[in-house]
Amino acid sequence: MLDAKIPSGPMDDKWTDYKGHCKLVNPANKRKLEVIIVGTGLAGASAAASLGEMGYKVKAFCFQDSPRRAHSIAAQGGINAAKNYQNDGDSVFRLFYDTIKGGDYRAREANVHRLAEVSANIIDQCVAQGVPFAREYGGLLSNRSFGGTQVQRTFYAAGQTGQQLLIGAYQALERQVALGNVTMYSRHEMLEVVKVDGKTTGIIARDLVSGKLERHFGHAVLLCTGGYGNVFYLSTNAMGSNVTAAWKAHKQGAAFANPCYTQIHPTCIPVSGDHQSKLTLMSESLRNDGRIWVPKKAGDPRKATDIPEEERDYYLERRYPAFGNLVPRDVASRAAKERCDAGYGVGTSKQAVYLDFAAAIERYGKIEVSKEGRTDVPKEEIIALGKEVVKEKYGNLFDMYEKITGENPYELPMRIYPAVHYTMGGLWVDYELQTTVKGLYSLGEANFSDHGANRLGASALMQGLADGYFVIPYTIGNYLADEIYNKPISTDHEAFAAAEKSVSDRLSTLMNIKGSQSVESFHKRLGKIMWEKCGMARNAQGLTEAISEIQALKKEFWSDVKIPGDISEFNPELDKAGRVADFIELGELMCKDALNRNESCGGHFREESQTEEGEALRHDDEYMYVAAWEYAGESNWNLHKEDLKYEVIKPSQRNYK
Amino acid sequence: MEHYNMNLNLKVWRQKNTKSKGEFKMYRVENISSEMSFLEMFDVLNEQLIHEGEEPVAFDHDCREGICGMCSMYINGKPHGPWQANTTCQLHMRAFKDGDTIVVEPWRANAFPVIKDLVVDRTSFDRIIQAGGYISVNTGNAVDGNALPINKDKADASFAAAMCIGCGACVAACKNSSAMLFLSAKVSHLALLPQGEPERHSRVINMVAQMDKEGFGSCTNTGACEATCPKEISISNIARLNQEYLVASLTAEK
Numbered sequence: 001m002l003d004a005k006i007p008s009g010p011m012d013d014k015w016t017d018y019k020g021h022c023k024l025v026n027p028a029n030k031r032k033l034e035v036i037i038v039g040t041g042l043a044g045a046s047a048a049a050s051l052g053e054m055g056y057k058v059k060a061f062c063f064q065d066s067p068r069r070a071h072s073i074a075a076q077g078g079i080n081a082a083k084n085y086q087n088d089g090d091s092v093f094r095l096f097y098d099t100i101k102g103g104d105y106r107a108r109e110a111n112v113h114r115l116a117e118v119s120a121n122i123i124d125q126c127v128a129q130g131v132p133f134a135r136e137y138g139g140l141l142s143n144r145s146f147g148g149t150q151v152q153r154t155f156y157a158a159g160q161t162g163q164q165l166l167i168g169a170y171q172a173l174e175r176q177v178a179l180g181n182v183t184m185y186s187r188h189e190m191l192e193v194v195k196v197d198g199k200t201t202g203i204i205a206r207d208l209v210s211g212k213l214e215r216h217f218g219h220a221v222l223l224c225t226g227g228y229g230n231v232f233y234l235s236t237n238a239m240g241s242n243v244t245a246a247w248k249a250h251k252q253g254a255a256f257a258n259p260c261y262t263q264i265h266p267t268c269i270p271v272s273g274d275h276q277s278k279l280t281l282m283s284e285s286l287r288n289d290g291r292i293w294v295p296k297k298a299g300d301p302r303k304a305t306d307i308p309e310e311e312r313d314y315y316l317e318r319r320y321p322a323f324g325n326l327v328p329r330d331v332a333s334r335a336a337k338e339r340c341d342a343g344y345g346v347g348t349s350k351q352a353v354y355l356d357f358a359a360a361i362e363r364y365g366k367i368e369v370s371k372e373g374r375t376d377v378p379k380e381e382i383i384a385l386g387k388e389v390v391k392e393k394y395g396n397l398f399d400m401y402e403k404i405t406g407e408n409p410y411e412l413p414m415r416i417y418p419a420v421h422y423t424m425g426g427l428w429v430d431y432e433l434q435t436t437v438k439g440l441y442s443l444g445e446a447n448f449s450d451h452g453a454n455r456l457g458a459s460a461l462m463q464g465l466a467d468g469y470f471v472i473p474y475t476i477g478n479y480l481a482d483e484i485y486n487k488p489i490s491t492d493h494e495a496f497a498a499a500e501k502s503v504s505d506r507l508s509t510l511m512n513i514k515g516s517q518s519v520e521s522f523h524k525r526l527g528k529i530m531w532e533k534c535g536m537a538r539n540a541q542g543l544t545e546a547i548s549e550i551q552a553l554k555k556e557f558w559s560d561v562k563i564p565g566d567i568s569e570f571n572p573e574l575d576k577a578g579r580v581a582d583f584i585e586l587g588e589l590m591c592k593d594a595l596n597r598n599e600s601c602g603g604h605f606r607e608e609s610q611t612e613e614g615e616a617l618r619h620d621d622e623y624m625y626v627a628a629w630e631y632a633g634e635s636n637w638n639l640h641k642e643d644l645k646y647e648v649i650k651p652s653q654r655n656y657k
Numbered sequence: 658m659e660h661y662n663m664n665l666n667l668k669v670w671r672q673k674n675t676k677s678k679g680e681f682k683m684y685r686v687e688n689i690s691s692e693m694s695f696l697e698m699f700d701v702l703n704e705q706l707i708h709e710g711e712e713p714v715a716f717d718h719d720c721r722e723g724i725c726g727m728c729s730m731y732i733n734g735k736p737h738g739p740w741q742a743n744t745t746c747q748l749h750m751r752a753f754k755d756g757d758t759i760v761v762e763p764w765r766a767n768a769f770p771v772i773k774d775l776v777v778d779r780t781s782f783d784r785i786i787q788a789g790g791y792i793s794v795n796t797g798n799a800v801d802g803n804a805l806p807i808n809k810d811k812a813d814a815s816f817a818a819a820m821c822i823g824c825g826a827c828v829a830a831c832k833n834s835s836a837m838l839f840l841s842a843k844v845s846h847l848a849l850l851p852q853g854e855p856e857r858h859s860r861v862i863n864m865v866a867q868m869d870k871e872g873f874g875s876c877t878n879t880g881a882c883e884a885t886c887p888k889e890i891s892i893s894n895i896a897r898l899n900q901e902y903l904v905a906s907l908t909a910e911k
């Protein structure tokens with residue numbers, strides 16, 4: 001079932017050779033080919049703009065009121081590229097290597113290599129679009145470092161990199177809308193994939209304002225619908241982020257790969273109470289300058305600023321001297337959990353650690369003073385100057401922290417705790433980004449492709465834009481070149497009618513349950529099961545329990561959910577109900593996948609599989625494969641394995657000491 | 658930070674759809690924690706309404722961290738509420754005290770018709786961007802990112818304008834419902850960069866024309882937009898826009 005279609009030949013040449021030999025579609029024919037793009041975040045907007053520019057007829061969909069609102073907008077820290085502008089030894093190979101290693105040797109080499117190759121073009125493209133990246137005084141682009149690497153290859157726009165990149169892609173997309181090459185359907189939700197003879201021919205979408213179902217034909221369909229971190233209820237994702245599109249595709253035959261690979265980000269603002277609706281990330285870039293610590297004494301009641309230096313445990317610097325505060329996310333998250341579980345946590349909930357900028361503020365202050373050639377400067381002035389520097393780098397993040405917590409992080413260390421952030425799992429795709437269903441593609445966070453078991457910081461934006469700007473424009477031609485012989489299928493075709501009927505039946509079923517519990521309450525309960533049993537640490541017993549709890553929750557949902565309002569109007573509760581129903585099913589598969597993978601790798605930590613020091617322990621002999629699950633009816637899946645072959649990089653136990 | 662709980666009266670605009678006439682309704686919520694965000698307080702209200710068999714209040718939101726521009730409530734006479742440089746989703750309940758009555762309305766502007774309750778249609782903003790808010794460069798056409806050094810101050814100024822989140826609060830705050838702050842932010846973002854130079858004139862002319870077509874009012878320099886903007890987009894951008902427009906009109910060949 002799984003043919004990754006990796007081109008033969010040496011790693012360095014695969015992509016070039018592929019591009020040199022893939023089929024092309026001539027301009028006149030492109031106009032006759034219709035492509036549906038679901039999702040207009042970085043992956044979808046860049047794909048829609050690029051394919052529109054090439055001359056394809058594109059229809060793009062998003063559930064927000066505008067493509068500019070996609071969850072990509074919230075990305076803070078930056079985007080990686082192997083430009084080596086800093087002359088610090090970066091290269092395509094090194095980015096490739098870091099990504100494979102960061103992913104704990106669970107990613108496909110050929111895809112990752114391609115990603116590293118096109119990374120540099122992304123920066124060029126974005127600059128040309130007018131993305132205002134941070135610059136140095138000489139006018140050249142600035143870089144910073146990010147976790148899991150030792151070079152400075154991250155491009156950024158203050159703490160709003162995702163916003164600026166998305167605005168760039170959005171503007172390119174709107175230009176194609178104006179030119180008539182792309183038709184944009186906002187406030188629309190895709191609810192089904194339509195197939196004829198095993199081939200994708202379109203989608204059923206719901207106009208979220210009128211509630212009407214619509215049929216749309218496409219010679220190919222691209223799902224760029226983002227990640228599913230909200231299965232945990234609380235995550236750093238936007239409230240609307242969901243798995244529905246990918247899940248519908250899955251139920252139509254697209255294999256779902258590595259669903260259990262979730263990234264728990266180490267630096268988020270901790271939960272403050274039951275009312276919490278989402279968690280806010282404090283960008284990883286803060287770890288460049290912030291030092292993470294807890295008191296050496298468990299349960300120390302003193303204020304952070306009253307705890308003297310020698311009574312603080314900078315546990316990351318202690319445990320991982322080579323990388324210190326810049327260890328990869330999974331390592332940093334587990335280390336925070338370990339300290340809090342052992343009773344060293346801080347704040348009222350004791351589920352938090354400190355991220356402290358005092359040292360950085362002083363260091364920057366001193367640099368400023370020495371730039372001015374001054375001596376004998378009072379400490380307060382040094383600190384004030386240092387705060388200015390920190391403000392320029394991270395001002396918006398500090399403001400955000402203060403708004404949420406009411407505390408001033410320039411004076412007091414931030415309190416942070418890990419939170420669900422990103423999902424490495426997703427629809428299985430081959431080298432061409434095609435799922436196991438013909439004509440159905442997946443890009444961006446929605447696919448499983450490039451990050452293995454753990455994603456490095458600043459690599460999701462890179463991957464989304466690589467997929468949309470530089471990969472799909474080639475690989476889709478290879479498929480569509482043969483489609484020119486096929487006339488568009490009428491949306492009156494019985495396959496469309498049947499798909500629409502199944503969607504409409506499901507919506508009516510949901511509305512007619514008329515139970516007593518809100519959608520939100522089910523979502524919260526699902527999240528709790530997932531966080532406790534399929535979260536930062538997992539074991540066989542917990543996962544087995546979780547599976548039966550989720551099955552019970554599913555029954556309860558379908559018999560007792562209460563959805564107010566009407567089916568044929570703007571009804572956010574109904575939209576949410578459909579998404580939560582899909583999350584419930586996905587949750588079960590995630591636990592099943594986590595149970596199957598009896599090893600620790602990247603973001604997936606099985607308590608049964610650790611070293612004596614509590615570090616993650618992989619089992620390459622048994623699990624060096626992508627787990628691709630095929631849907632086989634309710635609560636039933638078949639496992640297919642794509643073996644991972646490492647031709648260039650030799651897998652080793654990750655070591656950040 | 659001291660935390661406290663409060664009981665509140667909410668006076669909320671309810672409107673079934675674009676065509677129907679809306680009205681205010683009163684609700685009461687209890688035991689609201691000062692640590693909640695304003696939207697979390699609305700979550701509590703909505704759960705309560707669902708429980709009582711009433712329709713929950715529809716409102717737009719997504720990121721809940723002040724960046725997507727989706728949230729849009731007019732709170733006690735101010736878009737996004739009482740805090741400076743803030744979005745609705747980032748407003749926290751410590752801004753209020755026990756016993757307060759809070760009035761919540763949608764953005765009000767002809768160019769932003771109400772879809773339902775507090776949800777409005779802001780696609781007019783997208784159409785303004787379509788009219789020219791971009792740099793015409795196809796994928797693959799770009800030169801090396803460092804081939805064109807850009808003065809840091811200019812790049813920073815461009816970035817400051819590009820921070821606009823397209824929320825529309827400026828329009829809601831303006832007595833004329835003018836979209837000039839939004840438009841000027843985009844024009845400035847692109848005009849300050851050398852990449853934006855070639856289309857500088859056509860861009861401003863076309864975008865202004867589209868803005869007028871959408872039914873936004875004209876600018877009379879009252880400054881309410883700047884005072885309410887969550888991203889502190891400076892009103893000096895409007896001066897730049899006017900200047901750009903003037904130069905473009907004078908040099909227009911068409």
Ligand SMILES: Cc1cc2nc3c(=O)[nH]c(=O)nc-3n(C[C@H](O)[C@H](O)[C@H](O)COP(=O)(O)OP(=O)(O)OC[C@H]3O[C@@H](n4cnc5c(N)ncnc54)[C@H](O)[C@@H]3O)c2cc1C
Binds near residue numbers: 043063079190464
């Ligand atoms: C707070 C935060 C900070 C981050 N910071 C960074 C960073 O600094 N660097 C980095 O590299 N990565 C970062 N990431 C990760 C990165 O932002 C995301 O992985 C990436 O933006 C995902 O892009 P996407 O295009 O795949 O999906 P999204 O941007 O999530 O877009 C999904 C699109 O799909 C649409 N959609 C979904 N379902 C449907 C449906 N059924 N019908 C119609 N439309 C649908 C949505 O409307 C939307 O347009 C961050 C993530 C978070 C949460």
Ligand code: SF4
Binds near residue numbers: 823
């Ligand atoms: S200028 Fe400010 S208020 Fe107006 S849309 Fe942009 S961010 Fe919102």
Ligand code: FES
Binds near residue numbers: 717720722725726728
């Ligand atoms: S919900 Fe995104 S800015 Fe408020």
